[in-house]
Amino acid sequence: MKPASPIRKYRPLLIASLALVALPFALRMLGLSLNTGTVVVTLAIATMGLNLCVGYTGLVSFGHGAWFGIGAYAAGLIQLHWFGGEIWLPLLLSMLLVAVLSAAAGIVILRRRGVYFSLLTLALAALTYTVAFRWSEVTGGEDGLPGLKRGSIGTFSLDDALAYYIVVALIGLGVLYALLRLVRSPFGHVLVAIRENQLRATFQGYPVERYKLGVFVISAVVTGLAGALLAFQTYLVSAEAVSVPFSGEMLAMVVIGGMRSILGPALGSLFFILFRELFSIWTPNWLLWFGLIFVAFVMYSPDGLVGIWRVLIRRWRPAPEESAAMSKRRIYEGLPLPGFLMPESIRGTVLEVQGISKNFGGIRAVANASLQIGAGEIHALIGPNGAGKTTLFNLVSGLFAPDGGIIRLNGREIQGVPSHLICHHGVARSFQITNLFRGLSIYENLRLSLQAQSAMRFNIWRDIDSYGEIHAETAELIKFLGLEGIEEIEGSELSYGGQRLVDLGIALGSKPQVLLLDEPLAGLAAAERERVSNLIRNVAANIPVLIVEHDIDRVLGFSQQVTVMNQGEVLMTGGPGAVRADRRVQEIYTGKGIPEIAHSRSDAARQNAPQVLRFAGVNTFYGKSHILNGATLDVHEGEIVALLGRNGAGKSTLLKTLAGLVPLASGTIEYEGSDIAGLPAPDIARLGIGYVPQGRGLFAGMTVRENLALGRLARKTDGSNGAVWSEAQILEYFPRLKERMDIAA
Numbered sequence: 001m002k003p004a005s006p007i008r009k010y011r012p013l014l015i016a017s018l019a020l021v022a023l024p025f026a027l028r029m030l031g032l033s034l035n036t037g038t039v040v041v042t043l044a045i046a047t048m049g050l051n052l053c054v055g056y057t058g059l060v061s062f063g064h065g066a067w068f069g070i071g072a073y074a075a076g077l078i079q080l081h082w083f084g085g086e087i088w089l090p091l092l093l094s095m096l097l098v099a100v101l102s103a104a105a106g107i108v109i110l111r112r113r114g115v116y117f118s119l120l121t122l123a124l125a126a127l128t129y130t131v132a133f134r135w136s137e138v139t140g141g142e143d144g145l146p147g148l149k150r151g152s153i154g155t156f157s158l159d160d161a162l163a164y165y166i167v168v169a170l171i172g173l174g175v176l177y178a179l180l181r182l183v184r185s186p187f188g189h190v191l192v193a194i195r196e197n198q199l200r201a202t203f204q205g206y207p208v209e210r211y212k213l214g215v216f217v218i219s220a221v222v223t224g225l226a227g228a229l230l231a232f233q234t235y236l237v238s239a240e241a242v243s244v245p246f247s248g249e250m251l252a253m254v255v256i257g258g259m260r261s262i263l264g265p266a267l268g269s270l271f272f273i274l275f276r277e278l279f280s281i282w283t284p285n286w287l288l289w290f291g292l293i294f295v296a297f298v299m300y301s302p303d304g305l306v307g308i309w310r311v312l313i314r315r316w317r318p319a320p321e322e323s324a325a326m327s328k329r330r331i332y333e334g335l336p337l338p339g340f341l342m343p344e345s346i347r348g349t350v351l352e353v354q355g356i357s358k359n360f361g362g363i364r365a366v367a368n369a370s371l372q373i374g375a376g377e378i379h380a381l382i383g384p385n386g387a388g389k390t391t392l393f394n395l396v397s398g399l400f401a402p403d404g405g406i407i408r409l410n411g412r413e414i415q416g417v418p419s420h421l422i423c424h425h426g427v428a429r430s431f432q433i434t435n436l437f438r439g440l441s442i443y444e445n446l447r448l449s450l451q452a453q454s455a456m457r458f459n460i461w462r463d464i465d466s467y468g469e470i471h472a473e474t475a476e477l478i479k480f481l482g483l484e485g486i487e488e489i490e491g492s493e494l495s496y497g498g499q500r501l502v503d504l505g506i507a508l509g510s511k512p513q514v515l516l517l518d519e520p521l522a523g524l525a526a527a528e529r530e531r532v533s534n535l536i537r538n539v540a541a542n543i544p545v546l547i548v549e550h551d552i553d554r555v556l557g558f559s560q561q562v563t564v565m566n567q568g569e570v571l572m573t574g575g576p577g578a579v580r581a582d583r584r585v586q587e588i589y590t591g592k593g594i595p596e597i598a599h600s601r602s603d604a605a606r607q608n609a610p611q612v613l614r615f616a617g618v619n620t621f622y623g624k625s626h627i628l629n630g631a632t633l634d635v636h637e638g639e640i641v642a643l644l645g646r647n648g649a650g651k652s653t654l655l656k657t658l659a660g661l662v663p664l665a666s667g668t669i670e671y672e673g674s675d676i677a678g679l680p681a682p683d684i685a686r687l688g689i690g691y692v693p694q695g696r697g698l699f700a701g702m703t704v705r706e707n708l709a710l711g712r713l714a715r716k717t718d719g720s721n722g723a724v725w726s727e728a729q730i731l732e733y734f735p736r737l738k739e740r741m742d743i744a745a
Helices: 011-029 034-057 065-081 088-109 115-134 161-183 186-196 198-203 208-234 244-257 264-279 286-300 305-316 389-397 419-425 442-451 468-481 496-508 526-540 552-558 576-581 583-590 603-608 651-659 681-687 704-713 727-733 735-740
Strands: 349-360 363-374 378-382 404-409 427-429 514-518 545-548 561-566 569-574 611-622 625-636 666-671
Touching: 011 034, 011 161, 034 161, 034 186, 034 208, 034 244, 034 264, 065 088, 065 115, 065 208, 065 244, 088 115, 088 208, 115 244, 161 186, 161 208, 186 198, 186 208, 186 442, 198 208, 198 419, 244 264, 244 286, 244 305, 264 286, 264 305, 349 389, 363 378, 363 389, 363 404, 363 561, 378 389, 378 526, 378 552, 389 419, 389 427, 389 514, 389 545, 419 427, 427 496, 442 468, 442 496, 468 496, 496 514, 496 526, 514 526, 526 545, 526 552, 552 576, 561 576, 561 583, 569 576, 569 583, 611 651, 625 651, 651 681, 704 727, 704 735, 727 735
Parallel strands: 363 569, 378 545, 378 561, 427 514, 514 545
Antiparallel strands: 349 363, 349 404, 561 569, 611 625, 611 666
16 A cells, blocks of 8 residues: 655645635635634634544544633633733643543543433533533633733734734644644544444454543543633633533534544534624524534535535546456465464464353353364354354453353463453454444555554554554555455445455454454355365464354364354364264254155146235345346245355345345335335335344344334234234244243343
């Protein structure tokens, strides 16, 4: 990957410099004062700070006005009580105070994620506003803190509007430069990884909570600095600076400007101020119109003002359909495992699991399971769905703490250790469902994995392009995986098989002592399955591999040891031959024999039965990948139709298309003679088509009884579309549910 040129790296700084020079002249042409320009710059600083949380890390804060106001009040109080007429020390000390307070608040608030984090920040803003408004002895209450002074620089008084604008503009450029260095540093790239996939970042060895706390504090300090600058601009601090509506306005500026851009929030601040100053002349309801514009941006240009051009280009000149990215890669067969991935010395038993157990509520997921993995070994973990294989992976890799038992890695006990530390000890894993940073390129996915093992992962100043060793290792890993030539493709643009390879590469990039692979062959074509199998053999010669896979013939063909699980317990461990010959293993996979179906019908009888479902020439795409290609089938009344095919053949996609969960590109779908193609999924379900997903599509926080009640209410009850089953009827078919009705699904 070619490093960015200095001009490209610092182009935002050049653009901002030119804009700051032009802004006073543009405002004068619009009839606005230079003070308005100063307000624009201070809000630009504030929103760029907020964007570190929102746009780069995915932490949506509804309460950053609190830090803006705290910075303003702190600077004002420090100047009024200790440094009369001085501006620089109050600015610095207010930033220090904001850092301390935001660190304390972040330790509490960041324990929650998603909407709960956002609501806690909103509560913080409301609390701060109440304190500022009510604690009149300190804050001045509704009168605020008047009498602030801007001070001077030598003989130049900052009371001059132009002088103060220049000072604020220079501070703004300094902040922008610092933020550019931060987002281009290893630390900044980890923030983006957390935004894209926090779980995967954790399993790569990143202490995610520390990164989130760090960026929360930096974001608050930058926003607090802006608040202090605005306080000196107006010579006054008021409670309005910490109000909840102001926090919402700042967030709106970030969204309208563009969250994924370093300059987007500054552009949004300019747009907001100009809209307020110019539109409020015509109507007092300007904020209503601003709200409508905000909604329009969210719906039609999620990348904000900086993304409008791309939206227009896509609308008037759509990108041509291209073949799948995987066809453009260069594959080098027989490459050895890169030297930097080879552990220094591995011998004897590497991973030992002894008597491990885990219950979820009343469900026994893993019970007294034990296994050992030795150096140079491929150890297969097989069993039917629900046997506990992935749960065992989750226990070993630290996603869950076991209820009992011991897990040793090279003799060191690691049970209950956080997953990011387990990764640094030497356990890496892939996932049953591909788990990568979908919005990042293949190169960035793999580089993030490799840099996680280096001390440079915490660096917030040095440019990522300057780490030549990491880039060389990334390029070598890409070549080993057979992904050279497409490394700039985003993870979301890859086929399922391509994502599988990247998932494997991310795990390898952790430089593990033992590698856990959860169904690495799923979704791959025959040739690719053979190639990945050879990759796994190559890796296992140096790094022992524990693999879960449902392609039994293949996995028994390349494994040295096999552990069979069933209903959470280890059934047996042995060589592939012994496992293949074991009657118990045969029974859990093939059963004890299936009686002949008594109601089989002739082809003639089938043709005479009413047609219930008709698929004709159905085509479906995932992005640019053609999944269903002219799929055609008929289902008649009283008939059981089986869809057979390897993983990735399109079986689940066909069912999802029928259920309305995946849009079809062309073709016909008829149910009882009516065309249902294009109907919303809820309407298709109410017509009478039930869908059982491949994964566990349950309402996890509700009980089994509540899940069943919701399912029974989903259909129309006017008698036109079948009967609604009673609870007793359901339990007659599924008696095992009776003992679990009141536990969480």
